[in-house]
Amino acid sequence: MPYNFSVTKAVDEWRARLEKYSPEQQQQLVLLAENNKVLLADHFYQQMLNDPEANTYLSHDEVKSRLSLSMQNWIAGLFAATDSKELERLAAQQVKIGEVHARISIPVHLVLRGARALKNQLHLILQQSDLSTEQANQLDRLAADIIDLAMEVMSFAFSSSHERNSRAEEAYRLFAVSQNIASEKDRQLLRRSDEALYAAKHNGRNRVVVAGE
């Protein structure tokens, strides 16, 4: 797959970023995300549904019935991975989401806008928490870095998938064009054989007429 290398690199960076924080800090972020996942997902979709550009890709029903839950799970799972295996699984999940978005052609800038809404809301939650300003700022930084890494993987998968879709569309277009050319040839052949048939009939029975060009 063309995006393997970048995903591996992102996983390495992800691990290196996490290693800068203590297991207690990582755990605090996991708890914070778990306890606020509903609020964060609500904020995300409220922003997206109020956004005239983004809401063309969303419906209230769809958000209520499944997207909100998908987003809550995404938020709760994003900070929970610690070892390489879990990080690889998490990166693979971002690839899949990028491909899902590409399939329905959601522009990357809207996905990034959504990520910004999540980061802003997380910032507010951290500022209003019982944590010291120093601790809150550190977790804020970690959370923003992890969201950015997820966006990197998602966007990369999006462009690879989009490129593949565009190539497939182009191949299909060329195929359709070549089919048209073929059927145009067929039509010409039919017309010429038709003309020859009528010429033969017109000039009397039992004769062979060769079609002209």
Ligand code: HEM
């Ligand atoms: C931080 C940004 C975003 C995240 C983390 C995110 C996350 C997700 C997740 C986890 C899924 C489920 C994928 C699956 O089926 O496994 C999904 C699907 C979807 N997302 Fe997003 N999303 C983001 C931005 C957006 C934006 C900005 C829009 C629209 C404006 C959007 C619209 C959709 C839609 C319509 C689906 C359902 C696609 C389908 O099932 O056919 N997403 N997203």
